[in-house]
Amino acid sequence: MADEPGGPSTVTEDRGPVTTLATPIRLDFNFTPGVAQSRFLMGLADGKFMGQRCSVCSKVYVPSRGSCPTDGVPTIEDVELANVGTITTYCVVNVPFAGQSIEIPYICAQVLLDGANLSFMGLIQEVPTDQIRMGMRVEAVWVDREELSPSLASVRYFRPNGEADADYETFKEYL
Amino acid sequence: MSSPENPPSGSAPRRRPVRPVSIASFAQARNVRQDDHHNEVEMLMPVIAEAFGSISITKDDVDFICSGSTDYLIGGPFSFVMALDAVGVWPPRAESHVEMDAAWALYEAWVLLQEGAADAALVYGFGRSSLGDLNEILALQLDPYYLAPLWPDPVSLAALQARALIDAGRATEADFAAIAARSRKDALSNPNAQVAKDVVASTLMEEAYVVSPLRRHALPPITDGAAAIVLAAGEKAHQWSDDPVWITGFDHRIETHSLGARDLTVSPSTSTAAARAGLFEAPVDVAEIHAPYAHQELIVKEALALGDSVVINPSGGALAANPIMSAGLIRVGEAAARIASGEAHRAVAHATSGPCLQQNLVCVMEGA
Numbered sequence: 001m002a003d004e005p006g007g008p009s010t011v012t013e014d015r016g017p018v019t020t021l022a023t024p025i026r027l028d029f030n031f032t033p034g035v036a037q038s039r040f041l042m043g044l045a046d047g048k049f050m051g052q053r054c055s056v057c058s059k060v061y062v063p064s065r066g067s068c069p070t071d072g073v074p075t076i077e078d079v080e081l082a083n084v085g086t087i088t089t090y091c092v093v094n095v096p097f098a099g100q101s102i103e104i105p106y107i108c109a110q111v112l113l114d115g116a117n118l119s120f121m122g123l124i125q126e127v128p129t130d131q132i133r134m135g136m137r138v139e140a141v142w143v144d145r146e147e148l149s150p151s152l153a154s155v156r157y158f159r160p161n162g163e164a165d166a167d168y169e170t171f172k173e174y175l
Numbered sequence: 176m177s178s179p180e181n182p183p184s185g186s187a188p189r190r191r192p193v194r195p196v197s198i199a200s201f202a203q204a205r206n207v208r209q210d211d212h213h214n215e216v217e218m219l220m221p222v223i224a225e226a227f228g229s230i231s232i233t234k235d236d237v238d239f240i241c242s243g244s245t246d247y248l249i250g251g252p253f254s255f256v257m258a259l260d261a262v263g264v265w266p267p268r269a270e271s272h273v274e275m276d277a278a279w280a281l282y283e284a285w286v287l288l289q290e291g292a293a294d295a296a297l298v299y300g301f302g303r304s305s306l307g308d309l310n311e312i313l314a315l316q317l318d319p320y321y322l323a324p325l326w327p328d329p330v331s332l333a334a335l336q337a338r339a340l341i342d343a344g345r346a347t348e349a350d351f352a353a354i355a356a357r358s359r360k361d362a363l364s365n366p367n368a369q370v371a372k373d374v375v376a377s378t379l380m381e382e383a384y385v386v387s388p389l390r391r392h393a394l395p396p397i398t399d400g401a402a403a404i405v406l407a408a409g410e411k412a413h414q415w416s417d418d419p420v421w422i423t424g425f426d427h428r429i430e431t432h433s434l435g436a437r438d439l440t441v442s443p444s445t446s447t448a449a450a451r452a453g454l455f456e457a458p459v460d461v462a463e464i465h466a467p468y469a470h471q472e473l474i475v476k477e478a479l480a481l482g483d484s485v486v487i488n489p490s491g492g493a494l495a496a497n498p499i500m501s502a503g504l505i506r507v508g509e510a511a512a513r514i515a516s517g518e519a520h521r522a523v524a525h526a527t528s529g530p531c532l533q534q535n536l537v538c539v540m541e542g543a
Binding site for chain 1: 211212213214216217220223234247249250257259260261262263264265303305306307308311312315319320323324
């Protein structure tokens with residue numbers, strides 16, 4: 001007989017001890033980039049790469065987080081970097097994963113912009129995956145002027161710019 | 176209220192330092208409700224520069240670095256690693272981190288200095304509570320099976336504790352308001368305080384409840400902030416100060432995470448830590464108590480057996496500014512500053528972590 005509404009429930013079967021417990025957790029955060037990273041992001045909205053130079057060791061960081069991680073001093077000198085750089089190392093992505101927005105296979109590479117002492121990750125296109133190599137010279141391809149925003153989405157991808165490969169000695173410190 | 180000659184029951188054996196260690200310098204950011212102009216590194220850099228600069232040293236003069244912070248505030252992993260950019264750890268040196276208030280980072284550094292593994296240490300804490308919802312974030316420090324899934328906010332848990340204190344006949348809501356009024360008034364002389372005002376308790380009592388029996392004044396402000404302390408042992412302590420402020424006892428203890436298994440009106444872990452730190456051996460002039468909620472000052476004051484002549488929270492305490500992950504470290508710095516200025520000879524600093532005073536740290540300091 002079914003339980004009366006609101007009445008005591010009847011255990012009709014032994015389902016064993018509780019062995020797992022799902023406790024969904026979600027937190028939302030604001031992101032504040034700070035002074036230095038804001039300069040980098042606003043540079044992207046202007047179609048250029050902005051970095052900062054350390055006054056002690058003269059290294060140029062892009063993006064800069066406002067300090068020299070080696071010397072611990074504020075980086076206050078802004079530096080506009082070139083639109084071209086060198087692939088220091090790369091990965092050909094063949095594995096599909098949730099949320100993937102690019103058709104596989106594609107190339108993900110660390111790009112060291114000319115004049116910078118820090119590489120960052122970029123998407124490489126317009127080159128077959130079996131021709132990608134360390135030392136390849138690349139240039140940034142930006143979105144159309146009216147689509148520029150303070151985001152790395154302003155850079156569509158990097159592509160080979162046709163220059164001869166960089167000498168390993170010039171980028172071996174940045175692997 | 177017990178006196179220093181009559182310490183609370185459950186006291187533990189004294190644990191004496193084997194090596195004198197001093198609070199060589201202290202600096203803190205101006206505490207604000209929201210700093211949305213700087214990232215954590217940019218917030219920390221001037222604080223660390225001041226901690227070094229005030230005693231004319233550089234990062235090369237410390238051989239250990241320890242920080243206290245939590246990724247739950249920033250919403251990103253390994254934020255303490257990125258924060259090291261504010262120090263510049265080259266050449267490499269020993270570094271550690273605690274996912275706790277930086278008062279516990281100070282303890283770790285002190286232990287390392289006790290062992291002779293280092294002679295000087297930089298300790299810092301940082302956190303911006305403005306980036307997320309602090310009520311939700313702090314709910315996640317609770318036991319993950321029975322409490323966290325209910326998302327109890329910290330104000331409600333503190334209100335349960337305050338209610339228990341009132342029901343036990345040990346405090347009234349007017350007592351909470353009196354503490355908040357004193358804190359606000361004292362904070363007027365603290366340039367880094369966030370909440371400072373000359374206001375009488377009866378005015379504060381007109382505020383509405385946030386969660387009964389706690390009115391707004393009995394709650395800590397939400398604060399973005401950072402702080403740093405330099406510890407020095409041996410010769411460095413004398414090199415960097417003519418009159419070093421010495422740590423004469425340091426300990427921390429924890430109670431069960433199960434709130435229902437605790438008597439929330441007392442703080443036995445504070446008493447144990449105080450006994451082991453030697454607090455009860457002599458009276459203190461000043462106590463900096465980390466009591467984010469007004470009623471918690473009463474509980475800690477009793478656990479520390481502080482007499483009525485002791486000046487409590489001359490900085491305004493956590494009711495004047497409560498930067499998560501550095502508010503406890505700031506208590507140590509503020510107490511040390513009273514000794515350095517000559518206002519006090521012997522002082523105690525207390526830091527707390529977890530819900531309803533779950534974990535407590537006691538640091539006893541003396542002047543030369």
